[in-house]
Amino acid sequence: xxxxxxxxxxxxxxxxxxxxxxxxxxxxxxxxxxxxxxxxxxxxxxxxxxxxxxxxxxxxxxxxxxxxxxxxxxxxxxxxxxxxxxxxxxxxxxxxxxxxxxxxxxxxxxxxxxxxxxxxxxxxxxxxxxxxxxxxxxxxxxxxxxxxxxxxxxxxxxxxxxxxxxxxxxxxxxxxxxxxxxxxxxxxxxxxxxxxxxxxxx
Amino acid sequence: xxxxxxxxxxxxxxxxxxxxxxxxxxxxxxxxxxxxxxxxxxxxxxxxxxxxxxxxxxxxxxxxxxxxxxxxxxxxxxxxxxxxxxxxxxxxxxxxxxxxxxxxxxxxxxxxxxxxxxxxxxxxxxxxxxxxxxxxxxxxxxxxxxxxxxxxxxxxxxxxxxxxxxxxxxxxxxxxxxxxxxxxxxxxxxxxxxxxxxxxxx
Numbered sequence: 088x089x090x091x092x093x094x095x096x097x098x099x100x101x102x103x104x105x106x107x108x109x110x111x112x113x114x115x116x117x118x119x120x121x122x123x124x125x126x127x128x129x130x131x132x133x134x135x136x137x138x139x140x141x142x143x144x145x146x147x148x149x150x151x152x153x154x155x156x157x158x159x160x161x162x163x164x165x166x167x168x169x170x171x172x173x174x175x176x177x178x179x180x181x182x183x184x185x186x187x188x189x190x191x192x193x194x195x196x197x198x199x200x201x202x203x204x205x206x207x208x209x210x211x212x213x214x215x216x217x218x219x220x221x222x223x224x225x226x227x228x229x230x231x232x233x234x235x236x237x238x239x240x241x242x243x244x245x246x247x248x249x250x251x252x253x254x255x256x257x258x259x260x261x262x263x264x265x266x267x268x269x270x271x272x273x274x275x276x277x278x279x280x281x282x283x284x285x286x287x288x289x
Numbered sequence: 290x291x292x293x294x295x296x297x298x299x300x301x302x303x304x305x306x307x308x309x310x311x312x313x314x315x316x317x318x319x320x321x322x323x324x325x326x327x328x329x330x331x332x333x334x335x336x337x338x339x340x341x342x343x344x345x346x347x348x349x350x351x352x353x354x355x356x357x358x359x360x361x362x363x364x365x366x367x368x369x370x371x372x373x374x375x376x377x378x379x380x381x382x383x384x385x386x387x388x389x390x391x392x393x394x395x396x397x398x399x400x401x402x403x404x405x406x407x408x409x410x411x412x413x414x415x416x417x418x419x420x421x422x423x424x425x426x427x428x429x430x431x432x433x434x435x436x437x438x439x440x441x442x443x444x445x446x447x448x449x450x451x452x453x454x455x456x457x458x459x460x461x462x463x464x465x466x467x468x469x470x471x472x473x474x475x476x477x478x479x480x481x482x483x484x485x486x487x488x489x490x491x
Contacts, residue, residue, distance in 0.1 A: 106309065107309065107370065109368060109370070110366070110371075117367070117369075121367070125467065128464060129462065129463060129464075130438075130461075130462040130463050130464050131462065164312070165320075165323070165464060166311060166312050166369060167319075167369040168311070168370070236332075256474070257474055257477055258478070258481045259477055260331065260332040260333065261331060261470075262331075262332050262367060265327065265470045268463075268467045268470040268471065269470065272458070272459055272471055272474075275459055275460055276459075
């Protein structure tokens with residue numbers, strides 16, 4: 088299982104944003120939509136070994152955490168608007184103190200970004216321009232953490248600074264959803280090379 | 290200059306599609322929007338050395354060709370809806386027999402996909418699972434051709450089958466906009482290695 092955690096610092100935490108103004112009224116929830124589809128969608132299928140955890144920190148009722156599981160998500164299309172509708176449905180289904188499945192494979196809870204980071208701490212691989220171009224994955228079930236245009240706060244930066252594993256995917260600073268495409272591609276290539284080597288060694 | 294040519298087989302050729310239904314009423318014009326932003330947007334900037342040519346083949350008045358130049362495009366945001374509005378403005382500005390600049394850096398004409406292919410023929414690098422993982426670019430100003438979910442017709446496939454250069458970016462079949470991210474990343478890495486080698490050789 089590969090995990091992507093994406094922080095939406097001001098992503099709206101009520102199902103009242105406007106579908107015709109996701110960046111403004113949704114507090115850049117469009118970024119979360121693109122990260123979600125980049126993580127899960129192949130041309131004709133879904134990446135079943137990927138889960139995405141979206142951490143919404145905006146008004147009026149933060150935090151909210153929307154978890155999407157590749158192995159059983161339904162109704163996910165590549166366009167932004169239909170993805171935003173799924174997130175809206177999740178926000179409508181929120182109940183305090185429990186994790187609720189809003190539509191197949193999509194779950195909402197009140198976990199904070201910091202709680203999620205703590206939970207996945209041991210498995211985090213940070214995307215870092217100064218990191219290595221990894222030829223193999225340093226942890227078995229890696230978890231990648233991405234910020235939106237506002238990045239991370241001081242406490243989060245401090246926690247993330249202790250992460251051992253750092254991976255470099257580009258010499259340039261890219262949008263989060265594009266970084267996700269590159270990370271998955273590196274993992275696809277590593278997996279393929281592994282398969283080829285195993286075949287050759289038989 | 291890097292060029293991406295993207296074919297939208299049924300992409301609507303009048304500015305009358307619904308912004309709340311880009312996939313349906315726009316004939317999957319959402320695919321073209323994502324390919325456009327993937328080609329041109331960095332986290333904080335625009336790829337000035339990239340141009341994108343969108344070939345719209347849908348009803349009611351095909352063909353239409355929308356060309357977007359990274360070095361002078363304005364008002365391009367990462368979200369799908371605002372990108373679709375730019376394409377709609379281009380369609381509104383269409384005049385038969387000439388290329389019109391609709392908004393800064395965005396041009397519309399009546400060129401067909403086949404005419405565009407012929408024009409860029411010598412520079413085309415095809416994305417192909419059976420191609421090579423290129424460590425350098427075989428042509429100076431490469432041009433990459435991508436189809437939408439419906440791909441290419443027989444005549445186009447025949448023309449493309451004569452292309453010499455083939456590049457492989459993934460073992461899996463991915464969405465066009467994700468392929469674009471991977472192609473640009475390969476070129477960024479090649480360019481960076483070139484710069485490093487030049488520095489080392491000084």
